[in-house]
Amino acid sequence: MVGRVVPDSALSGAVPPDPGSDQCGWTEREAELLTVTLRLLQSHGYDRLTVDAVATEAKASKATMYRRWPSKADLVLAAFIEGTRESAVAPNTGSLREDLIAIGTSVAAHSREHASTMRAVLNEMSHSADLRAAMQDKFVRHRHRMIEEVLTAAAERGEISTAAINPEIWDVLPGYLVFRSLMSERPPTDETVRALVDDVVLPALQRTRP
């Protein structure tokens, strides 16, 4: 006689993952709505985008939209995070330089692509403490963990000393590339990423080489 199978999650008290949700906690339908939002953002810009237009374009009910994202700013931030999600996975090439080039190339591409969305979101952040908290919680903190992971692995391989990892300025690499995308006359190129990694970030990290 086969007894009732009790899943591990029931024993440990953990909530089993929703099969319809991705790693960010969005359902497939929500991810679809965010993709439509990004597309409309890129063609019309932030100012001319409305939550209603996204609902119409995606054949969704306005109630669904507003229940999930109470304001345009919430919706646009979520779309921005979804749009840069694939760049949120730590590379693991086995070489610090290659990992940094991979992160830099991805940040440069995404920040170039979503520059006007980022400018709009930053501007909304001036008015909204909620939006500032969401950006910190759902974006910045995650990126910090990713860079920490890459640097810790490099320290374990003996490529850098852990003393070189300074949490005060952990985001010089992505931060400068985002800055370059925001100042639209000089969007970052592959050469920007290479120069930043080889001539700035690596010499900085290796200055106290073990």
Next chain:
Amino acid sequence: MVGRVVPDSALSGAVPPDPGSDQCGWTEREAELLTVTLRLLQSHGYDRLTVDAVATEAKASKATMYRRWPSKADLVLAAFIEGTRESAVAPNTGSLREDLIAIGTSVAAHSREHASTMRAVLNEMSHSADLRAAMQDKFVRHRHRMIEEVLTAAAERGEISTAAINPEIWDVLPGYLVFRSLMSERPPTDETVRALVDDVVLPALQRTRP
């Protein structure tokens, strides 16, 4: 008999400087209007600022305002540049480290103070090629010259090799600090400036020390 004094400028064909204008080409009255603009920006924010409100507050005619600054975006960019003007003079301490700390401290202070204005100006830049050109011409180019001056002086003193000066990434120091001010949860502090100069920028510049 004393002859009529002909000023040098008349002989050379140069236009004598307007005694009422400062180094940026603004008259004292214009500089005053920009100061009022900055004050209103800081209390009301970009969205609620109007050119008319600045005219009223400063007891200026609207015609004067619009003749000089055809749009709110033009006025706000000019005010931002005026507000950061004192940080536009290259320090000359005789030490590269002290020069970089001085530039970093000044950029950090001004970008913290004017963060919401910068966010609004960047957002307007998405829509306006004129504003992008003005930012490049009146702000970025000037800052580039200032940093070049400091680095060239350091190379002449033998502190760094000219090979270490890379025009592709000349603005890592100010750029990262501006980025930190724009992402409002972590505005840059004195410790940010110190870590950036000592642990990143100097090791990068000195990696090919002569």
